Each structure stands twice: as structure tokens, then as C-alpha cells.
Amino acid sequence: MKNFKLIINLVIVVSSLMFFQCTSEYTPIVGPAGADGVDGVDGVDGVDASAAACITCHSSTHRNPIINAYATSGHGSGGSWARGTSADCAQCHNNEGYIDYLSGNFYAIDGTTGDYATHPVTGELIPSANPNGYAVSNPINCTGCHTAHRSFDFENDGNDYALRNIDPVKLDLDPTITIDFANSADALGLSNACITCHQPRTSYPIPVGTADITITSSRYGPHHGPQSTMLEGIMGANIAGSTGYPGVASSTHRTGSSCVACHMGESTVATEGGHTWIPSPDACVTCHTNGAPTEVAGFAQDFSTLHDLLVAKGYISATGSVLGASGSNASGTNPLVVPIKDAQAIWNYKTLEEDKSNGVHNPTYAKALLKNSIEALQD
Ligand code: HEC
Ligand code: HEC
Ligand code: HEC
Ligand code: HEC
Ligand code: HEC
Ligand code: HEC
Numbered sequence: 001m002k003n004f005k006l007i008i009n010l011v012i013v014v015s016s017l018m019f020f021q022c023t024s025e026y027t028p029i030v031g032p033a034g035a036d037g038v039d040g041v042d043g044v045d046g047v048d049a050s051a052a053a054c055i056t057c058h059s060s061t062h063r064n065p066i067i068n069a070y071a072t073s074g075h076g077s078g079g080s081w082a083r084g085t086s087a088d089c090a091q092c093h094n095n096e097g098y099i100d101y102l103s104g105n106f107y108a109i110d111g112t113t114g115d116y117a118t119h120p121v122t123g124e125l126i127p128s129a130n131p132n133g134y135a136v137s138n139p140i141n142c143t144g145c146h147t148a149h150r151s152f153d154f155e156n157d158g159n160d161y162a163l164r165n166i167d168p169v170k171l172d173l174d175p176t177i178t179i180d181f182a183n184s185a186d187a188l189g190l191s192n193a194c195i196t197c198h199q200p201r202t203s204y205p206i207p208v209g210t211a212d213i214t215i216t217s218s219r220y221g222p223h224h225g226p227q228s229t230m231l232e233g234i235m236g237a238n239i240a241g242s243t244g245y246p247g248v249a250s251s252t253h254r255t256g257s258s259c260v261a262c263h264m265g266e267s268t269v270a271t272e273g274g275h276t277w278i279p280s281p282d283a284c285v286t287c288h289t290n291g292a293p294t295e296v297a298g299f300a301q302d303f304s305t306l307h308d309l310l311v312a313k314g315y316i317s318a319t320g321s322v323l324g325a326s327g328s329n330a331s332g333t334n335p336l337v338v339p340i341k342d343a344q345a346i347w348n349y350k351t352l353e354e355d356k357s358n359g360v361h362n363p364t365y366a367k368a369l370l371k372n373s374i375e376a377l378q379d
Pocket of ligand 2: 196
């Protein structure tokens with residue numbers, strides 16, 4: 001109460017002084033300058049103009065659905081991640097192995113000599129995950145694909161989503177070939193993040209030349225992830241035939257779309273797009289304005305024709321395992337020796353099977369591989 005009275009009195013005095021000053025013509029002489037005040041406390045570092053954007057993307061409300069989507073995907077819960085303890089598989093089947101591979105700190109070791117291995121095509125050292133292998137193998141997770149932003153100037157530099165790798169990728173099977181999805185609708189090359197894993201393995205060379213080919217494994221083929229090379233239109237065995245092969249990287253799905261655009265587009269359905277990696281029809285209708293075609297014309301029929309021809313020749317089992325001369329799975333002791341064109345037809349069958357898009361990744365290339373492989377076997 002006492003303070004309140006004091007304040008009231010002060011207010012009255014001050015306001016009367018103000019009144020007095022306004023009406024008076026008296027000008028006082030300026031006194032000497034006072035001592036400098038104490039320096040203020042440093043402010044907290046400012047956030048730049050896009051702070052709201054940072055928060056929108058970094059908030060838990062935004063991330064929780066992403067984490068849920070990831071958990072349901074093959075990336076989060078697939079069975080093949082268990083394979084990543086082995087140095088040969090860790091690059092693509094182990095989060096730590098993938099990070100180590102991209103670090104450039106490790107090179108493959110030749111199992112027989114114990115020295116560094118060299119690439120059969122280039123003679124160069126072969127980048128690798130830790131050649132000692134891993135005690136534990138984890139699925140690729142947020143920290144595998146993402147690390148830190150290259151730039152915060154999103155307006156000029158674009159948002160790289162802090163992806164670990166957006167650089168062009170030299171292919172394992174032939175490092176003289178580089179794929180760079182940045183020269184497409186995907187300007188920053190976000191889809192380059194997928195190539196390291198979704199490419200053919202080094203296990204078997206693509207059959208070329210004129211000599212017979214000796215196949216020593218039931219798993220002959222490019223392994224399970226030839227999607228980036230299919231999109232690019234390379235690394236099939238391009239048998240000559242009546243159907244011409246499209247130019248490299250010429251498919252509209254390659255030039256006008258991208259892995260990330262088709263598999264991670266925005267979707268109104270939580271079970272598609274984004275971190276489910278399931279293509280959403282929303283990603284197709286920008287071009288296929290009446291809805292995407294449900295299949296590559298003729299693919300299913302030609303694929304089954306090729307399958308049946310290979311089975312009839314005794315080259316593959318009904319489920320697609322390559323068979324040796326004895327009729328059971330091919331191996332070192334039970335090899336399959338075939339004319340080059342037949343080996344190429346097997347390679348193409350396995351490539352289209354393992355690509356798992358039923359030709360969608362590159363419809364024209366898929367059709368050419370099928371037609372020409374069928375012709376070669378029917379000769
Ligand atoms: C469109 C989404 C998006 C926007 C906008 C964005 N980020 Fe990120 N940022 C990411 C992703 C994805 C990661 C990967 C790591 C993660 O998930 O935390 C990341 C990682 C980071 C990291 C390193 C990892 C960590 O958690 O310490 C920092 C620091 C960061 N962002 C700061 C910022 C700042 C500051 C801004 C605004 C100028 C910003 N981000 C805007 C998506 C975004
Ligand atoms: C260059 C990358 C790469 C390497 C190296 C690699 N894989 Fe894979 N593997 C993949 C990809 C990508 C898939 C998933 C493809 C898909 O889902 O379409 C896969 C899938 C698999 C599958 C699941 C197959 C299926 O049809 O469900 C098995 C099993 C597997 N790999 C085993 C191995 C083993 C064992 C090794 C080492 C000897 C290995 N992989 C090395 C990329 C690789
Ligand atoms: C296989 C690689 C991969 C994994 C694993 C992954 N991301 Fe991403 N993430 C990407 C790519 C590629 C983009 C860019 C997508 C685009 O352009 O639409 C992205 C975009 C993002 C964005 C910004 C786009 C958006 O939808 O808001 C956030 C946030 C993000 N990721 C968080 C995460 C988190 C959290 C995890 C772990 C649960 C994770 N990511 C796991 C590849 C990955
Ligand atoms: C570290 C290697 C690696 C990277 C990087 C990677 N993938 Fe995969 N991906 C795999 C493996 C391995 C599988 C199979 C997992 C399983 O089912 O066992 C897979 C599965 C998939 C599948 C099938 C999903 C499912 O739910 O069955 C799609 C689609 C896919 N990846 C797309 C992408 C795209 C697009 C990118 C780039 C943004 C990418 N991947 C990056 C290794 C990788
Ligand atoms: C034009 C759109 C489009 C583009 C571009 C595209 N995909 Fe696909 N992808 C599809 C469709 C459609 C399927 C078939 C999905 C299905 O039937 O479940 C598919 C299938 C796949 C599968 C097999 C999924 C499964 O169920 O096992 C993988 C893995 C994959 N794509 C990875 C990639 C990668 C990596 C890239 C970039 C190199 C890519 N895709 C580019 C549309 C696309
Ligand atoms: C950038 C434009 C574009 C986008 C996006 C796109 N497509 Fe296509 N698609 C085309 C064009 C153009 C063709 C014709 C063949 C070619 O150029 O390779 C085609 C061909 C096809 C075919 C083959 C049709 C036939 O008769 O053989 C299928 C199937 C297909 N697209 C499915 C899809 C699916 C599914 C998606 C979305 C996941 C998609 N497309 C996204 C442009 C696009």
C-alpha cells in the first residue's frame with residue numbers, strides 16, 4: 001500500500017514535469033557526458049529467416065509418422081539385413097557397413113593372398129565396408145541415409161535433406177560407368193542415395209563375347225537389386241535382335257521422374273509414398289493424367305514365355321534357380337555350360353525378375369531385352 005502511494009506520487013510529479021517542459025521555452029545547458037554503461041550480455045545465436053521451416057521439418061509431430069512409415073518398410077523390417085555381418089554383404093545389408101563403405105576408409109581384401117584386391121575391369125582398389133566384417137548387422141536407418149546438411153541456404157542451394165550421399169555413383173560391376181540422377185528431374189541428385197545398394201552385385205560378369213559361358217551358381221545373375229541400372233537402361237546383356245535398344249538414360253521415367261519421386265512422393269495415404277517407399281499413384285498422374293497404366297504392355301506374357309523357354313531347355317527351375325548339367329542347382333561341381341546367347345537370355349531373365357518392377361522402371365528397355373532374348377532362344 002505504501003509503495004502504491006509512492007508510485008502514484010511519482011507519476012504525478014513526472015507528468016507535471018512533462019507538462020512544464022512542453023510549455024516552457026527554457027533550454028538547459030548540456031552537461032558532461034556520463035561514464036559508458038556496462039556491456040550487455042551476448043544474445044543467443046539467431047536462427048536464420050527459415051527458422052520456421054527448420055522447425056516444421058524437425059518437429060516430433062512431423063517425424064513420428066516418418067518413423068512409423070519407415071518401421072513398416074523393407075528398409076526398417078526386412079529379413080535380408082541379417083546378411084550384413086559378412087564383409088561382402090555389409091555395404092548393402094548393414095547400416096554400419098553402408099556408412100563405412102561411403103566413408104572411403106576401407107578397401108576389399110583378396111581372400112587368397114590377404115593383399116588388397118583389385119578390380120577386374122579397372123585394376124584399381126575396390127571400395128568396401130570393413131573387410132573384417134561385423135559382429136552385428138542393423139537395417140539401414142535414419143542415420144545411414146541421413147547425416148548433416150551441406151548448406152542451410154535452402155533458397156539458393158536447395159534442401160539436401162541432410163542425405164549422406166547425393167554424389168554420382170561408380171558402379172561396382174564396372175566402375176568406368178557412373179550413374180548420376182542429378183541430370184534428371186531430381187536436380188540435387190537425391191536418388192543417388194539409392195544407387196550404392198540398388199545396383200547389380202560384382203558376383204558374376206555380364207556375359208559378352210562369342211565363347212560359351214560356364215555358370216557355376218544357382219544364383220547366377222545381377223543379384224537382387226538391379227533397379228538403378230534398369231532405370232538407366234544398362235547392364236542387361238544386349239543381345240542383337242529385331243527390337244532396338246533405347247538410348248542410355250533416355251527413358252522418360254529416368255529423365256522426368258526419379259527413384260525418390262516415384263517411391264517417396266507426397267501421398268494422402270499414410271501407407272504409400274514418403275518413407276514407406278511404396279510408389280503412390282499421386283507420383284504417376286503428373287504425366288499419366290488419366291491414371292498410370294497398370295502394366296507394361298506385353299510384359300507379363302513375354303516374361304512368362306522367356307521363363308518357359310529357359311525351363312524347357314533345362315537352364316532354370318520353375319522358381320528361377322539356375323540349374324547345372326545334372327538338372328539340380330548349378331554349382332562349381334555341377335556347372336552349366338551354355339552358348340553365349342543362352343547365357344545372355346538367362347542373365348536378362350534374372351535381371352528383369354530381380355528388378356521387381358515388372359518392367360515399369362524402363363518399359364522400352366525391358367521390352368527390348370525380353371523380345372530379343374526370346375528370339376535368341378527360339379533360333
Ligand atoms: C525438409 C526437411 C528439413 C528442413 C527444412 C531442415 N532440415 Fe535439418 N535435417 C533434415 C533431415 C532429414 C536431417 C537428418 C537427420 C535427422 O533426421 O535428424 C537433418 C539434419 C539436421 C542436422 C544434423 C543432425 C542433428 O540432428 O543434429 C542439423 C543440425 C539440422 N538438420 C539443422 C537444420 C536447420 C538449422 C534447419 C533450418 C535452417 C534445418 N535443419 C532445416 C531435414 C530438414
Ligand atoms: C550392391 C548391393 C548388394 C550387395 C553387395 C548384396 N546385396 Fe543382397 N540385396 C541387395 C538389395 C538392394 C536387395 C533388395 C532388393 C529388393 O527388395 O528388391 C537385396 C536382397 C537380398 C536378399 C533377399 C532376397 C529376396 O528375394 O527376398 C538376400 C537373401 C540377400 N540380398 C543376400 C545377400 C548376401 C548373402 C550378400 C553377400 C554375399 C548380398 N546380399 C550382397 C543388394 C545387395
Ligand atoms: C533409405 C534411405 C532413407 C532412410 C533409411 C531414411 N530416410 Fe529420410 N529421406 C530419405 C530421402 C531420399 C529423402 C528425400 C525425400 C524427398 O525428396 O521427398 C528423405 C527425407 C526425409 C525428411 C524430409 C522430408 C519429409 O518427408 O519431411 C525427413 C524429416 C526424414 N527424411 C527423416 C527420416 C527419419 C526420421 C528416418 C528414420 C526413421 C529416415 N528419414 C530414414 C532417405 C531415407
Ligand atoms: C544400404 C543399402 C540401401 C540403400 C541406401 C537403399 N536401399 Fe532400398 N533396400 C535395400 C535392401 C537390402 C532392401 C531389401 C530389404 C529386405 O526386405 O530385406 C531394400 C528394399 C527396398 C524397397 C522394397 C521395399 C519393401 O518394403 O519391400 C524399395 C522400394 C527400395 N528399397 C527403394 C529404395 C530407394 C528409393 C532408396 C533411395 C532413397 C533406397 N532404397 C536406398 C537396401 C538399400
Ligand atoms: C516411374 C516410377 C518409378 C521410378 C522412377 C522408380 N521406380 Fe521403383 N518401382 C516402381 C513401381 C511402380 C514398382 C512396382 C511396385 C510393385 O509392384 O509393388 C517399383 C518397384 C521397385 C522395387 C521392388 C519393390 C518390391 O516390392 O520388392 C524396388 C526395390 C525399386 N522399385 C527401387 C527403385 C529404385 C532404387 C529406383 C531408382 C533407381 C526406382 N525404383 C525408380 C516405380 C518406379
Ligand atoms: C515424367 C513423366 C512420367 C511419370 C512421373 C510416370 N510415367 Fe509412366 N510413362 C511415361 C512415358 C512418357 C511412358 C512411355 C514410355 C517411355 O517413354 O518409356 C510411360 C510408360 C509407362 C508404362 C508402360 C506402358 C506401356 O504400355 O508399356 C507404365 C506401366 C508406366 N509408365 C507406369 C507408371 C507408374 C506406375 C508411374 C508412377 C509410379 C509412372 N509411370 C510415372 C511417363 C511418366
